[in-house]
Amino acid sequence: MEKLNILVLDDDKLAQKVMAASLSAHNVEIAGDLKTALKKLDSCKYDIGFFDLLLGPEDDYSGLKAIPRAVEKGVYAVVVSGSDSDEMIDRAYALGAGDFYAKGNEEANVADILRKFLRNRKAAGARNIFTSAFITGDPETKAAATEALKYATAELPILILGPSGTGKTSLAKILHEHSGREGAFVSINCSAYTEDLLEAELFGHKKGAFTGAHEARKGRLLEAHKGTLFLDEIGTMSQNMQMKLLKAIEERTFYPLGSEKPEHSEFRIISATLEDPQALIAQGKMRFDLFQRIHGFTICLKPLTRRKGDIMPLVNHFTRGARRLSFNAEALTLMEAYPWPGNVRELKKLVDLLSSGAGGRVDAETLGKHLKGQARQAAAPDGDGLYAYALDKGLEAALDRVASGLISRSLRENGGKKTRTMADLKISTRFFYSVMGKSKGE
Amino acid sequence: MTGKTDDSKLLHDLRSKCSSLKSAAELYKDCSAAEKKEMLALMKAAAAEISAALARLEGAAGPGTK
Numbered sequence: 001m002e003k004l005n006i007l008v009l010d011d012d013k014l015a016q017k018v019m020a021a022s023l024s025a026h027n028v029e030i031a032g033d034l035k036t037a038l039k040k041l042d043s044c045k046y047d048i049g050f051f052d053l054l055l056g057p058e059d060d061y062s063g064l065k066a067i068p069r070a071v072e073k074g075v076y077a078v079v080v081s082g083s084d085s086d087e088m089i090d091r092a093y094a095l096g097a098g099d100f101y102a103k104g105n106e107e108a109n110v111a112d113i114l115r116k117f118l119r120n121r122k123a124a125g126a127r128n129i130f131t132s133a134f135i136t137g138d139p140e141t142k143a144a145a146t147e148a149l150k151y152a153t154a155e156l157p158i159l160i161l162g163p164s165g166t167g168k169t170s171l172a173k174i175l176h177e178h179s180g181r182e183g184a185f186v187s188i189n190c191s192a193y194t195e196d197l198l199e200a201e202l203f204g205h206k207k208g209a210f211t212g213a214h215e216a217r218k219g220r221l222l223e224a225h226k227g228t229l230f231l232d233e234i235g236t237m238s239q240n241m242q243m244k245l246l247k248a249i250e251e252r253t254f255y256p257l258g259s260e261k262p263e264h265s266e267f268r269i270i271s272a273t274l275e276d277p278q279a280l281i282a283q284g285k286m287r288f289d290l291f292q293r294i295h296g297f298t299i300c301l302k303p304l305t306r307r308k309g310d311i312m313p314l315v316n317h318f319t320r321g322a323r324r325l326s327f328n329a330e331a332l333t334l335m336e337a338y339p340w341p342g343n344v345r346e347l348k349k350l351v352d353l354l355s356s357g358a359g360g361r362v363d364a365e366t367l368g369k370h371l372k373g374q375a376r377q378a379a380a381p382d383g384d385g386l387y388a389y390a391l392d393k394g395l396e397a398a399l400d401r402v403a404s405g406l407i408s409r410s411l412r413e414n415g416g417k418k419t420r421t422m423a424d425l426k427i428s429t430r431f432f433y434s435v436m437g438k439s440k441g442e
Numbered sequence: 443m444t445g446k447t448d449d450s451k452l453l454h455d456l457r458s459k460c461s462s463l464k465s466a467a468e469l470y471k472d473c474s475a476a477e478k479k480e481m482l483a484l485m486k487a488a489a490a491e492i493s494a495a496l497a498r499l500e501g502a503a504g505p506g507t508k
Contacts (some may be wrong), residue, residue, distance in 0.1 A: 015462040016486040021477070054454055082458035104461035107468055141463045 002118060002180065003027060005045060007075070009037040010052040011059070015103070019050060019080075024112040034062040037114045038304045045156070048117055050110075051097075053081040053088060056245055061088070064095060071096035078113055080106070109388060123150075132173055134167060135317045145171060148299045152178035157294045160272040162301030164424055165345030168272040171301070172405035175270060176228040183227025183267070186220045191233035192419035194429050195241055200257055204246065211257025219256060221248060224267035233423060234294065235273040235280050249293050269294055274426070302341040304347065311335055314344060318351040324385055325354055330364035338371050342424075348414060403435045449502060456495045459488050 005027045008019045028042070033035035033055055041049070049070040053063035055401060060082065070077040074355050079092045084102040099116075101109045130136055134145060160168045169187060176185040193201055200210070204219025220229060233239075237245070248254040249269060253262040256286045271294045273280075280286035305309065312327075312335070319325055327335065329351050340346055353360055353370055390398035406422060414420040420431050466485050493494055 012458060012462055012488075014466055014481075015458065016464040017481060017484050018462055018469060021473065021481075022465075054451065054458070057451060057455055082461060102461075103458055104464060106465040137493075182504040215460050 004047040004114070004117075005029075006215070007031060007037065007040055007044075007046045007049045009034070009055070009063055009069075010050065010080075011055040013218045014054070015052065016101050018106050019110070022106045026114075032295045034065055037066045039070050041066070041075065046070075046073070047387060048113070050080050051077060052103075053079060053092070064091060067095040067097050076117055082149055085349065098407055104284050106288070129174055131313075131407055134275070135172055135314050135315060136307060136310050138302065138310055140311075144299045144301075145174075148175060148297060151214050151297045152176075153180050154296075156296035157267060157269040157271070159277070159295040159298045160270065160301065161277070161298060162272075162274065163303045163343055164274050165343030166301040166303060166427075167344050168301060169230065170231075171269045172228070172230040172272065173297070179228060179268065179407055181227050181268060184223060185228050185230065186224040186231040186267075187232060188220050189232040189419060189423045190241075191236035191420045191426055192429070195238045195431070198237065199244065202241075203248070203254050203256050205257035206259045216256075219254075219263075221254060221265045221267060222256075222263050225265040227267060229267040229269055231269065231271040231294075233273060233426070234271040235275040235277065235286060236428075239287060241284075242287045245288065246290045246293060270329075290384070304343040308336050310348065311340075314347055315351055318348055319355060323355050323360055325351070325360055325362055327362045327367070328364065331362045331367045332369065334364050334367050339403060345424075400435060407432065449499070452495055452502070456492060456499070459492050459495070461502055463488050463492070 001033070006023055006026050006028045007030075008016060008023070008028060009031045010016050010019065011032050016032070020028050020030065029040055031040055037049075037051070040046075049066065051063045051066045053068070055062050055438055063079070067077045067079070070093070077097045078099040078101065079097050080101045080103055081088070082103045084100070091102050099113055101113070127434045129145070130142055131147075134144070136142055148160075148171070151158060158172075158175060160171055173185055188198075188201060190198060195433070196210070200213075200219070202219050202221055204217050204222055205213050205215060207216045215317075231245075244254075248265075252266060253264050255262055277286055277295065281288050281291055311331070311436055314327060315327075315335075320336055342349070354366070357366070359366075386398055386402070407427075409420070409424065410421040410424050414424065418432065422429060465483055466481055466488075470478060470481055470485075
């Protein structure tokens with residue numbers, strides 16, 4: 001259980017001891033009188049405050065005064081008192097107390113309160129992510145992500161499905177952040193590596209294990225020890241690599257390339273693919289046993305065109321703390337009508353373009369130019385010209401030209417990042433270099 | 443302070459101390475040796491205070507309650 005900072009206000013020495021024993025798994029501070037409690041509330045940060053109300057025989061329920069101060073400081077105020085008359089209960093709740101318990105069953109009550117507090121905090125955190133980290137107001141997407149978050153702390157593997165650019169990596173990161181795992185979030189895009197390179201990346205290698213291995217390198221599996229290993233585009237992994245990964249997942253041990261000493265890593269798997277895993281299995285591209293290992297809980301993210309209500313909240317999120325944009329009515333209509341084939345990633349690129357442009361007020365004409373540019377770049381080259389080129393140079397050369405154009409565009413959009421380009425276009429390293437090599441030779 | 447308020451606070455104090463004593467007795471078995479010693483001393487002190495509170499209640503109730 002998460003370690004909480006707790007303040008206990010009680011004048012009775014035995015009651016203080018009982019509370020300290022019941023809360024021994026947490027950081028507990030004791031105040032025997034109101035003045036000390038208020039001072040502590042002002043100077044330290046607490047998660048929960050347990051307050052008795054009547055602090056001594058001559059006292060006049062001064063414990064009540066600690067409640068509003070605690071609430072003001074964001075502390076969850078709980079009254080544990082022998083004074084459990086209706087009047088006292090009403091007054092405590094009116095002052096902002098979150099709970100009221102009669103003294104006498106501290107061990108069970110305290111455990112209940114802590115459970116409830118942690119559950120509420122997690123639920124509040126889950127609600128906040130939709131306005132701060134994973135922006136969506138779409139009820140279906142919110143429900144699916146909230147359901148996935150319920151499994152964040154479990155060992156259960158999670159499989160995220162959805163088209164490119166829908167936020168699979170962001171969601172995986174959020175799941176890791178909510179997992180309470182002490183290790184790191186380690187991400188790898190399986191489509192960006194050849195089989196040999198992927199093996200070296202995942203399992204690591206010894207110095208001299210292969211040509212170019214000038215020094216030993218820790219693999220991603222080891223980096224993810226006690227953390228999360230996020231395998232993006234897992235559907236592109238070769239059968240051979242799938243078998244090796246499956247063995248590492250099942251045994252929690254693996255051999256770095258060139259090493260005879262096994263390494264141990266306790267990682268949790270989150271994987272993602274834009275393809276249908278069942279189709280991949282049917283086509284023989286994904287091992288059924290690996291699929292069984294990675295799909296404990298499956299979440300499917302919708303393309304942006306099916307959650308258009310998220311477009312403007314996303315724009316606001318991308319421009320938060322920077323230059324804000326304002327869209328006129330026609331521009332807004334255009335934003336909604338556009339199909340967003342690149343999803344949230346494409347929207348982010350558009351916002352970056354518009355933010356660095358001349359004016360913060362976006363009209364339909366400006367927006368149309370940018371969207372047309374994006375659409376034009378995404379569309380196939382001019383049919384007649386390409387046909388003429390194919391007749392002249394042959395179909396293969398024409399197809400190479402199309403591929404080269406699409407790769408160049410993606411490279412440009414990704415700021416020259418080859419791995420991201422290969423991932424976006426779902427192509428292998430070999431194909432990438434083959435096409436780009438041919439285009440250089442032209 | 444009225445007699446009624448005094449009684450009510452005395453009863454509250456009595457209930458609180460009895461509750462703490464009960465909770466302490468439940469937690470006692472899981473305490474370390476050092477904690478048990480400390481807990482026992484506090485439980486004895488609470489028992490003495492309970493006895494004193496009962497005597498005060500008895501006094502407040504007037505003659506004929508013994």
